Amino acid sequence: MLPMHAFNNRAVFAILVVLLVGLPTVGLAKDADYRLAIIKQGFQPQALSIPAGKRVKVLVHNKLVRPAEFESYDFTVEKVVPGGTTVPVYIGPLKKGRYKFFNDFAQNMQGKLRVR
Template sequence: MNRFAAAVLLLIAGACGAAAAESYTLTIKDHKFDPAELKIAADKPATLVVKNLDGTPEEFESKPLRIEKVVPANSEATFQIRALKPGRYKFFGEFHEDSAKGEVVVE
């Protein structure tokens, strides 16, 4: 293999490794999010999986995270989160706002 081909393979391998996002999971049970405070790493993209364990749908909504999606009963939804600066990013379940709420804490 020549040096150019080796360099291209190294660049591709590095890009694939950098593209892999950390995965985090939130569950909805009894119209509450668990954990209510989800910690994720700053300045890195992330994958968020929201699992709805309830027998009714819930809408996961977060204006700061730019996410709004209904998660049907007994199913899950996956979201890609852009790299975020340190801080707190609130989210809630629009169908049960009094109990379904939390924050993503970026550190």
């Protein structure tokens, strides 16, 4: 039979392991990945839909040689995307609605974010 102090330490250790292993699934939602490309003609897709009330990760891939800047005044983001690279942009949580974004280095290149 194990001494009482050994049982308590093992029980405490087991509880801590269960809590730490279960932590990522309890209350912490994994970021959803969305994809957006910057091409010569503009953003692809031009309109991106994301869920309301959730933080999402948008992978912005710049297919151009020159850098672009993914920017929005509506949901406050500003991220330079060097040519030929992909960068993660975290958005939200946002309320339902429509938001605009653009390439600050070519402001005629615009897109829409639909939050549902």
